[in-house]
Amino acid sequence: MSDDGERERLRRLEEKIARAKGEAKGPTPTGDISQANVAWQMVTELVAGIVIGLGIGLGLDALLGTKPLMLVLFILVGFAAGVRVMMRTAADVQEKQAAKAAEDKRD
Template structure:
């Protein structure tokens, strides 16, 4: 059996080791902070994705149904509208996160 002095030293060592590991562990991120360029690229990609999906659906339906320019134009416009809507939602999320980071107790004067 190990003596009590050795057990006490091992317990102290384990406490110091746990404290050192905790100090070295990376802290979890709370909020992701994006630069303005990252936000701009995200919005551009959302718009282009909406346009591309609308174009693809419209083109595919036009080929299947034989109504070449009609559905292509309609779905491209719908894709554009969906891209704009997604961009606005992203901008709103960023604005809400920014307000929450700044304190959040300010009232929204613009709306």
Template structure:
């Protein structure tokens, strides 16, 4: 008779532990689904450098075509930088929204 209440308590405790294990495992992000901070940083740097490179290339090409070397090079380098910063800020906003959604799910 004394084993029945203990067994019921142990079963309840075991079920509670299993439930907590499942929730803690569900909250861990998988490496292939979410970017780490370093990956996000490199993504932003790559976007900025790509914008600069594309602007530089277009500007140099137009200057070579028209024979006006510094004008289009400077203009399109600045435009490429602005485009790179714009894409980088959009990525940062996306990361922030994902983080806020994750925090809201944790609170619920």
């Protein structure tokens, strides 16, 4: 008997927690804010690719003694890698927006 009472109390507590979490979320961010976050993420990815290429190029130039050659080569490779990651991020965002539009259309 007390086991049933405890289960009922636990169920009510879980419902209260779920309601509190739902209310705590509040409104979702607007599309402008999320787009700004995506833009900053893409800029960061591009800069990270260039900086990593710069570091690798400088390191190889120091080891091999080919001053500007490896630096220029790996900056270009880093730029290409950064652009590729940016394009992948853009494709992911586009897929999410298409899925959300399809879901909204169904409702």
